[in-house]
Amino acid sequence: xxxxxxxxxxxxxxxxxxxxxxxxPVEFVKIDLKRxxxxxxxxxxxxxxxxVPCIVxxxxxxxxxxxxxxxxxxxxxxxxxxxxxxxxxxxxLVDEFLExxxxxxxxxxxxxxxTKWLLPTFSGKPPNEKKVREYENLMIKSLDTFENIWxxxxxxxxxxxxxISFADxxxxxxxxxxxxxxxxxxxxxxxxKKWHEKVKKETNPYYDEAHKNVYDIIQSxxxxxxxxxxxxxxxxxxxxxxxxxxx
Amino acid sequence: xxxxxxxxxxxxxxxxxxxxxxxxPVxxxxxxxxxxxxLTxxxxxxxxxxxVPCIVxxxxxxxxxxxxxxxxxxxxxxNIPDHxxxxxxxxxxxxxxxxxxxxxxxxxxxxxxxxIKKKIGxxxxxxxxxxxxxxxxxxxxxxxxxxxxxxxWLRGKxxxxxxxISFADxxxxxxxxxxxxxxxxxxxxxxxxxxxxxRVRAATNPHYDEAxxxxxxxxxxxxxxxx
Numbered sequence: 001x002x003x004x005x006x007x008x009x010x011x012x013x014x015x016x017x018x019x020x021x022x023x024x025p026v027e028f029v030k031i032d033l034k035r036x037x038x039x040x041x042x043x044x045x046x047x048x049x050x051x052v053p054c055i056v057x058x059x060x061x062x063x064x065x066x067x068x069x070x071x072x073x074x075x076x077x078x079x080x081x082x083x084x085x086x087x088x089x090x091x092x093l094v095d096e097f098l099e100x101x102x103x104x105x106x107x108x109x110x111x112x113x114x115t116k117w118l119l120p121t122f123s124g125k126p127p128n129e130k131k132v133r134e135y136e137n138l139m140i141k142s143l144d145t146f147e148n149i150w151x152x153x154x155x156x157x158x159x160x161x162x163x164i165s166f167a168d169x170x171x172x173x174x175x176x177x178x179x180x181x182x183x184x185x186x187x188x189x190x191x192x193k194k195w196h197e198k199v200k201k202e203t204n205p206y207y208d209e210a211h212k213n214v215y216d217i218i219q220s221x222x223x224x225x226x227x228x229x230x231x232x233x234x235x236x237x238x239x240x241x242x243x244x245x246x247x
Numbered sequence: 248x249x250x251x252x253x254x255x256x257x258x259x260x261x262x263x264x265x266x267x268x269x270x271x272p273v274x275x276x277x278x279x280x281x282x283x284x285x286l287t288x289x290x291x292x293x294x295x296x297x298x299v300p301c302i303v304x305x306x307x308x309x310x311x312x313x314x315x316x317x318x319x320x321x322x323x324x325x326n327i328p329d330h331x332x333x334x335x336x337x338x339x340x341x342x343x344x345x346x347x348x349x350x351x352x353x354x355x356x357x358x359x360x361x362x363i364k365k366k367i368g369x370x371x372x373x374x375x376x377x378x379x380x381x382x383x384x385x386x387x388x389x390x391x392x393x394x395x396x397x398x399x400w401l402r403g404k405x406x407x408x409x410x411x412i413s414f415a416d417x418x419x420x421x422x423x424x425x426x427x428x429x430x431x432x433x434x435x436x437x438x439x440x441x442x443x444x445x446r447v448r449a450a451t452n453p454h455y456d457e458a459x460x461x462x463x464x465x466x467x468x469x470x471x472x473x474x
Contacts, residue, residue, distance in 0.1 A: 070339075099312040
């Protein structure tokens with residue numbers, strides 16, 4: 001099985017961590033988003049949607065991180081059950097988060113990050129302040145729901161049940177993204193902060209390994225290191241489907 | 248099991264059709280969204296996210312999120328035909344692929360486009376304040392999604408994920424009704440989409456049309472408004 005990923009992508013990081021923690025045998029294939037590798041015809045043959053993460057398993061192609069996760073659990077019965085419980089109700093609670101997170105967590109965090117940091121950094125144009133505020137409000141509502149609803153119960157240690165599941169890894173990866181735009185998602189949210197530490201503890205050293213570049217960017221308060229090749233980034237921008245969102 | 252729903256909500260319609268088609272024994276509880284019944288404290292006890300659809304099982308156990316509910320129903324009721332959510336690993340993954348993709352593509356594009364055009368208030372609740380300026384963006388997303396369905400998902404097969412209908416097709420059809428209610432013709436220059444849509448209706452009627460009585464009235468009105 002080949003696993004195609006780029007650690008700039010939140011769901012790529014989530015699957016990367018999951019694969020490493022569970023020691024699932026795959027071939028890790030890096031796709032460089034900054035160099036537009038995902039837009040080549042060669043990669044289009046791997047994933048018709050031209051995105052990461054995706055897998056190819058003996059000719060069977062699959063995209064969408066959550067779909068890939070379920071496929072991995074079904075085809076590797078040795079993986080420890082806590083990641084996706086077998087019991088119908090416990091499993092349903094993990095599913096509940098995995099379905100909720102697309103619009104409930106991913107969308108607000110990613111769009112804030114892209115509007116405030118990704119596009120301005122690479123285009124050289126200042127961020128659209130009105131949009132940044134709008135998306136920040138949306139994101140704050142999402143984080144409040146996290147703190148006050150998802151993590152409110154004494155019945156469970158993690159998002160869905162008493163044990164860590166894939167929901168927790170995916171959620172943390174999404175919440176790291178806005179931090180690169182100098183917004184501390186965990187600040188003044190004690191439950192969120194405590195849970196985040198627990199997730200890292202359960203998945204390290206792989207969590208930190210997956211987030212190395214992310215931590216570098218957070219440290220430098222959003223300033224680019226010389227690692228990023230600006231020529232390629234300018235070309236990348238012409239292809240961003242949704243750059244209209246941020247201008 | 249109690250099923251809380253409202254036919255103005257796309258995922259509510261999808262599960263409604265699925266439940267009726269398969270004769271799954273539930274108590275149907277219509278939640279009046281226009282009245283704000285989902286925003287009451289009483290309803291918050293039923294679903295902490297204050298949305299439909301959701302279920303409360305016989306023992307009081309609660310679950311939200313239509314796709315999570317689908318999977319739970321498939322695990323609980325063993326006589327539902329397999330093709331709705333296949334048990335074979337790769338066939339299932341193919342359906343999962345659409346069910347995950349659709350949140351930020353079909354759903355986001357179609358629902359928000361509809362919200363902005365119709366100036367719908369908070370109960371439509373994906374984006375807090377969709378405004379007129381955002382319309383071109385969401386129109387673009389909606390049209391890209393319809394194109395993806397036409398040229399990628401439906402390439403070489405009768406339904407989205409295989410040659411048999413699955414829950415992916417039901418939820419997709421329900422979502423693409425949203426722009427139709429604004430007078431937008433989703434089928435223009437999309438022949439495969441139209442054929443597929445009719446196949447989905449044929450495979451799920453009379454329940455599909457029953458779930459869409461109000462939607463069809465709104466579509467008819469929007470057509471008249473164009474003339």
